[in-house]
Amino acid sequence: LDESAIAEARARQDRMTKPRGSLGVLEDVSVKLAGLAGACPPELPEPAAVAVFASDHGVHAQGVTPWPQEVTAQMVYNFLAGGAVVNVFAAQVGARVTVVDIGVAADLEPVPGLLTYKVAPGTADMTQGPAMTPAQARQAVETGIRVAGELAASGARCLVAGDMGIANTTASAALISVFTGLGPDEVTGRGTGIDDAMLAHKVDVIGRALALHRPDPADPLGALAAVGGFEHGAIAGFILGGAAARLPVVLDGVIVGASALVAAALAPESIAGCLAGHRSVEPGHTAALRHLGLRPLIDLDLRLGEGTGAVLALPLVQSAARALRDVATFDSAGVTDKDVLETGQS
């Protein structure tokens, strides 16, 4: 981040017609955007582009979710038809949705709005062997970098990461356990809604996979290959690509949070341009955000994914940037500044 733009943004926040610090976290957001852009005020983070990375998971065979695997492909078609929650939220806030088939276990028909960058039709079962090969892990990450670059080239000024993949909270919990050092029981949640017995089974499945592979957090591509998903690799790459384009990347819930841990392990500075859109109810997400040092903008018990929580946060990010650009200063508006009164400055 650009230190002089940061200092300029902090100074401007203090001259704006409002008590100092009274915009709380949004002042920090505006300062971060200035630092990322290297300019104060920074360009407004709009239009925003949402990329929903869809993929399937071999660990689905272990019975970690009641949802059939076909739902991943069905939801992709729902996204493309504009019928999913992420589409509706994006319509409300003026964002564009792109769907990326990074590994759906079905041959999807080519439809406008779908990018077919399939690494393979689903990962392998992490309890039986690595979820993917090292080459596939690299391909997933590189694809995410490419998607970020394409969206930036098409005019996006803010990137939003989302996911779709039945069973992907299982792979997310495994990755979060690797990178935070917390046990599977501490980072595994109920995902889209499972009972106590299935939760215990899910924790056991993750524990077995981690015992089998012993992933090394210092080898992020190796950890990704062992227990991750193609969408995790792609979203990690998307974060790297966003950082390369110096665009803010608004993160969604636990799947994106797990992917951000991979990105942070690959290139810690890539997280400097990330904003945590929301905090989901998944315990692993809280652990991931703590590890990343990010404070979520929204905290409303969401647990949907698709990028929905991040899309909801877009108006907050955009409002923070717009305030830095457009709010009058005490001088320009002829408003008395108590801090100037107090210090005797004129």
Next chain:
Amino acid sequence: LDESAIAEARARQDRMTKPRGSLGVLEDVSVKLAGLAGACPPELPEPAAVAVFASDHGVHAQGVTPWPQEVTAQMVYNFLAGGAVVNVFAAQVGARVTVVDIGVAADLEPVPGLLTYKVAPGTADMTQGPAMTPAQARQAVETGIRVAGELAASGARCLVAGDMGIANTTASAALISVFTGLGPDEVTGRGTGIDDAMLAHKVDVIGRALALHRPDPADPLGALAAVGGFEHGAIAGFILGGAAARLPVVLDGVIVGASALVAAALAPESIAGCLAGHRSVEPGHTAALRHLGLRPLIDLDLRLGEGTGAVLALPLVQSAARALRDVATFDSAGVTDKDVLETGQS
């Protein structure tokens, strides 16, 4: 609220293409909007109209804030010029701002966008006598009802309450103490930013005023007259007027929260259509929200007022309503529903 619309909204949430309950608090918001409108899906809560009620306070003479009283009028001109934070946030989310002079201690020039409904040029000092007469209290409330009606008649489908008034966190803390039964020391905060000594003095001032008047929470107009502000009365009326028009009212921070306590004491059912836009750092606001039974949508350490926190929450409220209206159902989208699989329904 309309019970059949509520039931219909709950049922529709469960058929939407997402795991049940996965939109968390936003599902409750959508259900509340349906109940208020008496229809499922309810009309979208847009366009939204923000009313900023500006007024001055006699208790300013007690030295409860470092800001000079003239700043109230200066900020009114800033609102009318579009330079304040609430203007900028409203521009981002597509809301319209109206400023109401309900009691500014200055003769304001008539400017487009300013409604001059001045009850008096500032309240009297609550430590010396009642802040206002019973007739003034009633006039303030009736004016707020009228403003809500005017905005509804002009096409607003969502109302947002905001405030401006140097020293009005003092009157707010006094009102919150009356209606929650908590002590002044528990509900008084630093407002726009005061030091420990001034905070202790502010608590003492509020305690003296409450000891002088012994306001009765069962007599809300009496309590308002004793220690309130004209904007508190007007905002309480605005909430009543919103409820009468069956429009959602999005609440802002501690001043609006204190006003909502007055509205709740006058007509408890008026709160059913209110949504807490955010939670400010003022301790009294948390106490007020708890008393009202409202969960805030945004919690980002804001302490600005003007309606800013409520305006930021508008996209969340609108997204919740839009999801209920536009998201595909499992049937319509051809997506398999795990709960139907589990129960063996077809």
